[in-house]
């Protein structure tokens with residue numbers, strides 16, 4: 001069954017086209033990453049999925065329920081962990097979670113609430129008022145709140161932005177468990193290492209368009225294994241090597257290039273060409289490609 005079906009979703013804010021016709025199909029049980037630079041449209045898409053924002057055109061269905069015409073049924077299937085922390089400061093953690101349960105028509109939900117609190121290390125804060133919690137603790141409550149009705153589809157918008165290592169580990173352990181138990185997970189994050197470790201499939205958004213959609217392993221394979229990183233303190237890349245440049249940036253002492261290397265035997269030839277062209281190498285390194293390299297390539301060139 002399809003967990004989230006997004007069909008040609010468009011959204012405009014005055015003159016800005018935030019989403020320019022996004023279509024994605026996320027299957028039940030997937031661990032899916034939604035990646036993209038600031039302003040790419042991730043949060044806009046998530047708020048449309050959550051029924052908090054209306055698309056100008058296109059449709060979204062959660063487990064077959066349209067998020068507009070069948071809002072309540074769609075919402076029941078979905079748990080969203082939003083980016084921003086918004087709470088009523090006068091309730092305790094347990095009261096906050098009970099209220100959320102009531103909102104979904106689940107008045108006797110304490111067993112699951114206790115389990116969620118236990119898994120997010122919130123048990124000893126159960127009777128603490130929200131206003132007395134640290135930012136990291138509040139974020140745990142935000143996650144707990146999204147899970148209170150045991151939704152089959154869980155969407156996390158930047159859940160680890162600015163949180164410490166301990167919470168990250170607690171959170172990923174619990175989310176991985178829920179995914180193993182069959183929950184569909186959709187994650188946005190700017191921590192690409194985290195996305196690489198967790199997500200089996202990713203979509204990359206750029207200026208409101210899907211510019212890449214593939215499994216993590218096949219995306220990484222497309223970047224042909226390795227990269228040669230060279231810092232040049234003088235000279236430049238000769239024209240006949242330009243096609244190998246994946247990424248270039250100025251550094252204090254000159255310029256840093258990432259060059260695509262298909263086989264290790266090519267490294268010597270590249271270095272010889274650089275020297276013959278008058279380039280002076282300050283530092284070099286051979287590195288396996290990772291999601292960050294792919295992300296930079298896609299965002300710079302628009303494709304692999």
Ligand SMILES: Nc1ncnc2c1ncn2[C@@H]1O[C@H](COP(=O)(O)OP(=O)(O)OP(=O)(O)O)[C@@H](O)[C@H]1O
Nearest residue numbers: 013014016018036037038039040041042043044045
């Ligand atoms: N309510 C709004 N009114 C006007 N413009 C908006 C509104 N919400 C978002 N935008 C604009 O739409 C674009 C997409 O924003 P969105 O927040 O969806 O991006 P994002 O990919 O989630 O970015 P980030 O990684 O920074 O969270 C941005 O240019 C943003 O400025």
